[in-house]
Amino acid sequence: MSTPAEGGRRADAVRNRRLALDAATALLAEPGSPLTVEAIARRAGLGAATVVRAFGGKDALLDAAVSGLLEPVVHRAGRLLEQDDQAQALRTFLTELIAFQSAHHAIGDQLDGLTLPATTALRDELVRVVREMIVGAQRDGTVRTDLDPAVTTALIGRTAYAVARSQPASPELTDAYLTVLMDGLRSPNG
Amino acid sequence: MSTPAEGGRRADAVRNRRLALDAATALLAEPGSPLTVEAIARRAGLGAATVVRAFGGKDALLDAAVSGLLEPVVHRAGRLLEQDDQAQALRTFLTELIAFQSAHHAIGDQLDGLTLPATTALRDELVRVVREMIVGAQRDGTVRTDLDPAVTTALIGRTAYAVARSQPASPELTDAYLTVLMDGLRSPNG
């Protein structure tokens, strides 16, 4: 669909494509892993050339792996949007997002300057959902209205990412972040 | 003193050392610059070998350049510590720190995983000063006491860095960050 589809491929090619994807996904969860084509190939039990060809390049492989991990997170965020208390939904979502990013440490680590179409689309969708949460919470009166929702969303995105990158992952830091953020987002005279 | 000192060096060696340092410093302020030895050498009007040898390696050169930029920032933070209102001192310092990091974009960009002795020492000093500001503000009653100062310091360090990395530098984002942070750090029932 997005990347070379399963069309008239041979069975071994399909299987190796899956192996490469699984290996890349596994390495994304291991901090300090090289995340090179060589490492992915070794993990998958394949040659480097096969790994590269399966997706048409390393970037496309990483795009598939990262977006595969990100998709359930985005889906979960959409579900939280249906909740009554949008401020609480935002807090819950951020907690889960930070846990997710901590678990898949290399996602933000190695992929900073790349252009990955599927991943970018999911990230945009995530931004959209978070902004809706903020707007909803403003409507509820639980989040201050003197800040532009778009700016607030950018603020949350950047800082949450930074907190998740703490090494090693620190529950106290995450707690402090959520506490300060949510209190700071409350109406100033409330 | 730290790196090969001026000892019995020839005049041209001393001059080229300075040229290399200035070139590296200049490149740290230019977003998107390669920051390679080649680029530094071209900027300095020297050969790559000369640039490398002047400091005994690229890392040592960057350490000298970054710590040279960071030193006045640390000094300024120490001066702010003498101010009466520590919460205000913290806010002022963060404003300046973010501006500084935005101006020298590449500092955090390219130097994430390196071990630079002088730079690390200055950063530790900076952390120490910020923690003192927080403790002082807690004593003043302007910052909540239900958070560990060390954790709060880590939180501020990570998030300020993330905000400064926004591309392009956005005054609204910095404003929103400082507003939310300082309000969130106030006593919850105040």
Next chain:
DNA sequence: ACTCAACTGGAACATGCATTTCAGTTACCG
């Protein structure tokens, strides 16, 4: 079974980088 296009992977290649080499140059001391 037979065929052959698709597929594989080790090896060669390409790229971008820091560092070292070394023949030539130059600052500095006497």
Next chain:
DNA sequence: CGGTAACTGAAATGCATGTTCCAGTTGAGT
């Protein structure tokens, strides 16, 4: 001035990585 050790920088080296080549292998249609 010379002599010489320090210094210079273009080129060579080393290294890590992604990508491509190609001779051999294999899945799948007949």
